[in-house]
Amino acid sequence: MQRWNVAITGFGAIGRTVAGLLLQRQARYAQCHGADVRLTAVCGSRAGLYAPDGLPGPHGPEREAMRAGLTGEEFIERTNAHVLIDAGPTDYETGGAAYGYLRSALSRGVHAIAISKGALIFDLAGLRALAAANGVALKFSGATAAALPTVDLIEHNLAGCRVLKVEGIFTATTNYVLSQMMDGVALPDAVAQAQQLGMAEPDPRFDMDGWDTACKVTLIANAALNANIALNDVERQGINQITPRDIDGWKAAGVVPKLIGEIVPGEHGVRATVTLRTYPREHPFALVGAKMKAISIQTDAMGDVVAICRTSPLATAAAALKDFEHILMKR
Numbered sequence: 517m518q519r520w521n522v523a524i525t526g527f528g529a530i531g532r533t534v535a536g537l538l539l540q541r542q543a544r545y546a547q548c549h550g551a552d553v554r555l556t557a558v559c560g561s562r563a564g565l566y567a568p569d570g571l572p573g574p575h576g577p578e579r580e581a582m583r584a585g586l587t588g589e590e591f592i593e594r595t596n597a598h599v600l601i602d603a604g605p606t607d608y609e610t611g612g613a614a615y616g617y618l619r620s621a622l623s624r625g626v627h628a629i630a631i632s633k634g635a636l637i638f639d640l641a642g643l644r645a646l647a648a649a650n651g652v653a654l655k656f657s658g659a660t661a662a663a664l665p666t667v668d669l670i671e672h673n674l675a676g677c678r679v680l681k682v683e684g685i686f687t688a689t690t691n692y693v694l695s696q697m698m699d700g701v702a703l704p705d706a707v708a709q710a711q712q713l714g715m716a717e718p719d720p721r722f723d724m725d726g727w728d729t730a731c732k733v734t735l736i737a738n739a740a741l742n743a744n745i746a747l748n749d750v751e752r753q754g755i756n757q758i759t760p761r762d763i764d765g766w767k768a769a770g771v772v773p774k775l776i777g778e779i780v781p782g783e784h785g786v787r788a789t790v791t792l793r794t795y796p797r798e799h800p801f802a803l804v805g806a807k808m809k810a811i812s813i814q815t816d817a818m819g820d821v822v823a824i825c826r827t828s829p830l831a832t833a834a835a836a837l838k839d840f841e842h843i844l845m846k847r
């Protein structure tokens with residue numbers, strides 16, 4: 517059986533959920549893929565843990581056991597992983613620590629799975645080139661709306677079709693906040709609830725100002741539609757400006773508000789936007805509830821394909837481990 521050592525950078529809510537799910541699925545990896553999968557290393561910003569034979573299950577290691585300093589470049593150098601999963605913070609201006617982790621892993625021939633978006637926004641093309649040069653995979657379902665199939669859906673299920681338009685509800689926080697506001701909850705209370713549920717980014721302005729949706733739109737366009745757009749090319753609107761009067765007006769009109777990311781490929785490149793739109797109650801997007809996301813893809817030959825999914829930290833972890841299984845299948 518082939519040995520697969522997995523390392524995780526970023527051991528917060530998502531990193532820990534990935535660790536727990538990976539350990540739960542060890543028997544499945546052996547049975548379905550002939551793979552002896554071990555979680556051998558994890559780290560946070562100041563400390564890490566490395567166990568060459570694998571960390572214990574079923575819930576993964578405790579933070580207290582971590583060794584100070586085993587993080588950053590040293591972590592990648594010393595932990596002999598075959599696959600790195602990054603679940604650290606998203607820094608879309610500099611790529612943050614994730615950029616260093618991903619570059620370091622890929623250049624050493626380690627497969628990489630990104631859940632954080634920052635490094636991919638900063639330099640997707642460079643990271644993909646590095647992966648190709650070293651014969652390893654770079655996957656990032658967790659960063660492109662997680663459990664909602666986006667890049668995989670276009671690349672695999674719609675292969676051969678021309679994509680005419682992609683529209684989606686890509687950010688759980690804004691969808692949750694809008695749904696709660698329509699149910700009479702005040703905006704700050706709805707944001708606080710989204711944070712408690714673990715769906716909001718640490719700084720909720722990232723979600724509320726439309727940046728999170730804009731990041732996903734940028735990544736989907738560049739990864740699946742061969743575009744070459746920057747985050748700042750995306751026309752962007754958020755939901756912070758919504759007033760109780762807007763809510764009353766939408767209720768009276770029988771429409772439902774959604775923050776929509778849209779990508780329209782054209783002759784002169786791709787147009788990408790994030791806008792607040794309203795939909796009649798019977799429209800599929802109007803039915804996408806508080807803890808859900810959705811995508812609708814218009815194609816030339818397969819018509820309109822719509823996917824809707826639940827969202828949760830577990831679903832995000834499962835999306836990253838879907839990437840991992842795809843790597844196992846292709847080895």
Ligand SMILES: NC(=O)c1ccc[n+]([C@@H]2O[C@H](COP(=O)([O-])OP(=O)(O)OC[C@H]3O[C@@H](n4cnc5c(N)ncnc54)[C@H](OP(=O)(O)O)[C@@H]3O)[C@@H](O)[C@H]2O)c1
Pocket residue numbers: 525526527528529530531559560561562563587588603604605606613631632633658659662714715716717718828829832
């Ligand atoms: N929450 C979701 O549903 C969701 C969905 C999709 C994608 N994501 C993405 O997943 C990522 C993680 O989210 P989260 O909710 O788990 O955040 P979190 O709970 O704040 O955890 C972030 C972790 O990253 C660690 N970290 C910070 N700087 C680091 C460094 N230089 N090296 C290694 N680790 C470092 C932190 O360690 P310390 O504690 O030591 O600072 C912490 O353990 C984010 O990028 C987010 O955008 C989240």
